Amino acid sequence: MTDPETIQRIxxxxxxxxxxxxxxxHFAEAQILETLGIDYIDESEVLTPADEAYHIDKHAFKVPxxxxxxxxxxxxxxxxxxxxxxRTKGEAGTGNIVEAVRHMRSVQTGIRRLTTLGDEELMxxxxxLGAPYDLICLVAREGKLPVPxxxxxxxxxxxxxxxxxQLGAEAVFVGSGIFKxxxxxxxxxxxxxxxxxxxxxxxxxxISRGLGxxxxxxxxxxxxxxxxxxxxxx
Amino acid sequence: MVRxxxxxxxxxxxxxxxxxxxxxxxxxxxxxxxQLRDIDGLVLPGGESTTLLKLMEDEPWFEAxxxxxxxxxxxxxxxxxxxxxxREVLDSGQRALGLLDASIRRNxxxxxxxxxxxxxxxxxxxxxxxxxFIRAPRFTATGPDVEVLARLDDEPxxxxxxxxxxxxxxxxxxxxxxxxxxxLDLAAGLERPVAERATGxxxx
Numbered sequence: 001m002t003d004p005e006t007i008q009r010i011x012x013x014x015x016x017x018x019x020x021x022x023x024x025x026h027f028a029e030a031q032i033l034e035t036l037g038i039d040y041i042d043e044s045e046v047l048t049p050a051d052e053a054y055h056i057d058k059h060a061f062k063v064p065x066x067x068x069x070x071x072x073x074x075x076x077x078x079x080x081x082x083x084x085x086x087r088t089k090g091e092a093g094t095g096n097i098v099e100a101v102r103h104m105r106s107v108q109t110g111i112r113r114l115t116t117l118g119d120e121e122l123m124x125x126x127x128x129l130g131a132p133y134d135l136i137c138l139v140a141r142e143g144k145l146p147v148p149x150x151x152x153x154x155x156x157x158x159x160x161x162x163x164x165x166q167l168g169a170e171a172v173f174v175g176s177g178i179f180k181x182x183x184x185x186x187x188x189x190x191x192x193x194x195x196x197x198x199x200x201x202x203x204x205x206x207i208s209r210g211l212g213x214x215x216x217x218x219x220x221x222x223x224x225x226x227x228x229x230x231x232x233x234x
Numbered sequence: 235m236v237r238x239x240x241x242x243x244x245x246x247x248x249x250x251x252x253x254x255x256x257x258x259x260x261x262x263x264x265x266x267x268x269q270l271r272d273i274d275g276l277v278l279p280g281g282e283s284t285t286l287l288k289l290m291e292d293e294p295w296f297e298a299x300x301x302x303x304x305x306x307x308x309x310x311x312x313x314x315x316x317x318x319x320x321r322e323v324l325d326s327g328q329r330a331l332g333l334l335d336a337s338i339r340r341n342x343x344x345x346x347x348x349x350x351x352x353x354x355x356x357x358x359x360x361x362x363x364x365x366x367f368i369r370a371p372r373f374t375a376t377g378p379d380v381e382v383l384a385r386l387d388d389e390p391x392x393x394x395x396x397x398x399x400x401x402x403x404x405x406x407x408x409x410x411x412x413x414x415x416x417x418l419d420l421a422a423g424l425e426r427p428v429a430e431r432a433t434g435x436x437x438x
Contacts, residue, residue, distance in 0.1 A: 015284060015326065015340065016284060017282070063347050192288075196244060200265065200266075
């Protein structure tokens with residue numbers, strides 16, 4: 001969790017909503033952040049988890065939570081716990097989009113599969129995915145998640161933002177993709193515009209010009225299993 | 235058939251588009267000024283007004299939306315959209331279109347955590363309207379041509395002026411499509427401006 005003084009200074013500096021991270025399972029950090037009047041909490045695998053078995057009971061809070069997911073089962077477990085928004089985990093800090101793509105596709109494929117199942121198959125699917133039965137039924141019926149799903153973890157260019165939006169993300173989260181790029185301000189502006197005009201390829205070509213180099217990508221397959229952030233969370 | 239556009243630069247455009255799609259209405263997401271030519275009514279959705287203003291710098295949106303309104307086409311603004319239309323945005327002093335004769339204050343109920351729901355009495359209707367207020371603005375003053383259609387604790391939260399319908403809450407987030415239907419009538423020209431109804435002649 002960020003120092004409350006820093007959070008206060010950020011809140012005072014901007015009129016837009018402010019999101020802060022707490023550790024997985026660390027409900028006391030979440031309670032403090034809620035008291036500080038933070039607008040959203042990201043229960044994030046980027047920080048070292050505080051609990052190796054349980055995530056936060058997010059129903060106990062009024063502040064909305066966003067949580068990471070790699071597949072439909074993980075997505076529905078987090079919604080079952082009260083997450084108001086989801087995002088792909090991707091692999092934060094790598095500037096490599098492949099994990100976010102994998103996670104987004106996995107969730108979408110899982111949703112499409114549910115819509116093809118018969119009612120009698122749904123309980124076994126719930127067991128298979130480790131997901132709440134009522135949410136399985138809901139997604140099978142509606143063909144979509146009951147909360148927004150964002151893309152995060154590896155977005156480093158306007159084209160990455162367009163890719164994730166076209167794959168079904170409702171928005172993108174970008175951190176190091178901006179701050180580790182050659183021209184952060186220009187990159188930030190370009191990625192924001194790319195998220196709006198994600199299917200307008202002429203505009204995307206225009207806004208991708210002259211941005212300098214994106215953050216250097218890290219090949220995730222070269223990372224040791226223990227270095228991966230996405231495997232945190234249960 | 236009435237063609238509705240939803241300004242899709244930023245914010246909660248998808249939920250509005252879904253409401254109209256479910257009503258069987260021809261609805262498009264609008265991201266370019268040129269698209270305004272092909273629609274009869276535009277929804278300005280909720281979102282974050284300063285972010286929206288930055289995205290609007292890419293094209294002459296202010297001029298285009300003023301022309302759109304002057305051409306008699308309809309505007310439906312919710313939450314941040316209402317901030318964009320107002321004559322004056324208190325405290326922040328940010329730019330606004332000034333098409334709706336009202337002063338407005340951003341995030342006037344507090345932050346995200348102070349968001350709430352309430353039942354509103356709708357003018358001339360028996361069923362109350364469930365309204366979702368998220369980081370909502372407040373109208374602090376409205377001009378003589380602004381008709382108040384719903385109030386929360388005596389303050390206007392849903393207003394009508396000429397071809398403009400504006401709400402400080404989010405009618406797109408509940409299953410009740412009455413406000414969206416009302417805007418369809420406005421966009422189709424079925425609903426006459428207040429001044430015109432009062433005098434029986436076309437308003438200048």
